[in-house]
Amino acid sequence: xxxxxxxxxxxxxxxxxxxxxxxxxxxxxxxxxxxxxxxxxxxxxxxxxxxxxxxxxxxxxxxxxxxxxxxxxxxxxxxxxxxxxxxxxxxxxxxxxxxxxxxxxxxxxxxxxxxxxxxxxxxxxxxxxxxxxxxxxxxxxxxxxxxxxxxxxxxxxxxxxxxxxxxxxxxxxxxxxxxxxxxxxxxxxxxxxxxxxxxxxxx
Amino acid sequence: xxxxxxxxxxxxxxxxxxxxxxxxxxxxxxxxxxxxxxxxxxxxxxxxxxxxxxxxxxxxxxxxxxxxxxxxxxxxxxxxxxxxxxxxxxxxxxxxxxxxxxxxxxxxxxxxxxxxxxxxxxxxxxxxxxxxxxxxxxxxxxxxxxxxxxxxxxxxxxxxxxxxxxxxxxxxxxxxxxxxxxxxxxxxxxxxxxxxxxxxxxxxxxxxxxxxxxxxxxxxxxxxxxxxxxxxxxxxxxxxxxxxxxxxxxxxxxxxxxxxxxxxxxxxxxxxxxxxxxxxxxxxxxxxxxxxxxxxxxxxxxxxxxxxxxxxxxxxxxxxxxxxxxxxxxxxxxxxxxxxxxxxx
Numbered sequence: 001x002x003x004x005x006x007x008x009x010x011x012x013x014x015x016x017x018x019x020x021x022x023x024x025x026x027x028x029x030x031x032x033x034x035x036x037x038x039x040x041x042x043x044x045x046x047x048x049x050x051x052x053x054x055x056x057x058x059x060x061x062x063x064x065x066x067x068x069x070x071x072x073x074x075x076x077x078x079x080x081x082x083x084x085x086x087x088x089x090x091x092x093x094x095x096x097x098x099x100x101x102x103x104x105x106x107x108x109x110x111x112x113x114x115x116x117x118x119x120x121x122x123x124x125x126x127x128x129x130x131x132x133x134x135x136x137x138x139x140x141x142x143x144x145x146x147x148x149x150x151x152x153x154x155x156x157x158x159x160x161x162x163x164x165x166x167x168x169x170x171x172x173x174x175x176x177x178x179x180x181x182x183x184x185x186x187x188x189x190x191x192x193x194x195x196x197x198x199x200x201x202x203x
Numbered sequence: 204x205x206x207x208x209x210x211x212x213x214x215x216x217x218x219x220x221x222x223x224x225x226x227x228x229x230x231x232x233x234x235x236x237x238x239x240x241x242x243x244x245x246x247x248x249x250x251x252x253x254x255x256x257x258x259x260x261x262x263x264x265x266x267x268x269x270x271x272x273x274x275x276x277x278x279x280x281x282x283x284x285x286x287x288x289x290x291x292x293x294x295x296x297x298x299x300x301x302x303x304x305x306x307x308x309x310x311x312x313x314x315x316x317x318x319x320x321x322x323x324x325x326x327x328x329x330x331x332x333x334x335x336x337x338x339x340x341x342x343x344x345x346x347x348x349x350x351x352x353x354x355x356x357x358x359x360x361x362x363x364x365x366x367x368x369x370x371x372x373x374x375x376x377x378x379x380x381x382x383x384x385x386x387x388x389x390x391x392x393x394x395x396x397x398x399x400x401x402x403x404x405x406x407x408x409x410x411x412x413x414x415x416x417x418x419x420x421x422x423x424x425x426x427x428x429x430x431x432x433x434x435x436x437x438x439x440x441x442x443x444x445x446x447x448x449x450x451x452x453x454x455x456x457x458x459x460x461x462x463x464x465x466x467x468x469x470x471x472x473x474x475x476x477x478x479x480x481x482x483x484x485x486x487x488x489x490x491x492x493x494x495x496x497x498x499x500x501x502x503x504x505x506x507x508x509x510x511x512x513x514x515x516x517x518x519x520x521x522x523x524x525x526x527x528x529x530x531x532x533x534x535x536x537x538x539x540x541x542x543x544x545x546x547x548x
Contacts, residue, residue: 005544005545005547005548006543006545008546043542050535050538051543053535054536054539054540054543054545057531057532057547058545058547062521062523
């Protein structure tokens, strides 16, 4: 049976780049016991402007009180924030002054740049930060050193590769980042997640 | 062609503006937000000197008028039944000219003897319906009608107006359809309808008007040895042919279709919209239709996206407090909705 068109049914909306982000944030919100935030994805960085323009005409938008926009920093957290800022301003939404904060207005708008608003990187880097203190972290690093030495190759995106190796070492070895969050593989109580949790609570 | 349309104090609308308008406009929204009322307002605006329309719009909703109750029926035309206000329907055309119809109840010019009864009560005076139309050149014409339906006075003649056709969900228009079909057959355009009807009935190879029981009715040849009345081929067939005939017979006019998806399988919606788009462009007819169907919305978007000319707009009516507001979807917002499966209705 085809999926029903998605409606805005909660007063707060958190948006991420893709499906994995949607599942990841949904799992974290469940962990935090936050039930009034709806999570959606905007189809990648290029889709943000179209998604936000569409948001303004969706049924339920007038009742929305808060919007959280998340995005990977990629090579520069500053540039990523500026890009989101420009998109919000062009659409006519309120714009926060800096990442990890919210701007007040008819609709409160917050922007969170992953992994932490400062460094380059992505959601995967935030997750890796939370497990780097674990003893098995050395195993992950050793694995890639071995591959590099033996096969003379290295993944283009080391953060994604490290996450895959970490997840491959779990009891259920075939899970993606988002499903892993739903299962409980990411240690939510570790400090690297604190800023994101604070952002979600403040939405 | 309307570029925008404003409704004040009519039915559930205190003040609503629908814009921008395109060649084809699809209206959506939850129940009881005024989708049908919007079509009624357009219909009244298209026939400003025809006072019977003010009662017809109730009749096609299934509210039958009894003798002497026209005043009460008229009162329900007014926003929250505030009859002291004036209904204003204003259309802005593509040539930037404005045409306005004002409707109000006024004290009747006739006297009435109070009926002799045992109860002593005072009654308010009788009222007439006054329609005042200011055309695109600023010329004013008025029509005053009594509750018994008699037109009392008509003053002034405005410029010719576009044809308006209203296809409601209830009314069956077999005779009108037969007449419209005959108009097309007279000029050899009737066969152009067949490819679209073949979406619903691939065996259909010919249409003809036959008189059955004194009533002209369109019949179809599906290769069974004799023609069969179109209504026997199903609700969708009749509905689709009515829509196509209305558009083809209203060159430069406006066709209003309530719940356009009725009787049509979702798989044919894109093809149906392609046909409507082509016919509306060819006839220079503007179309307003309502729907509750997501497949209908998607079908329309796909058809206009593929046609090369996106002369289509989706409008949703939302209730915000006591008011109704309109939200318009353009090509980009509708494409995003379709791609991401986001609700638009």
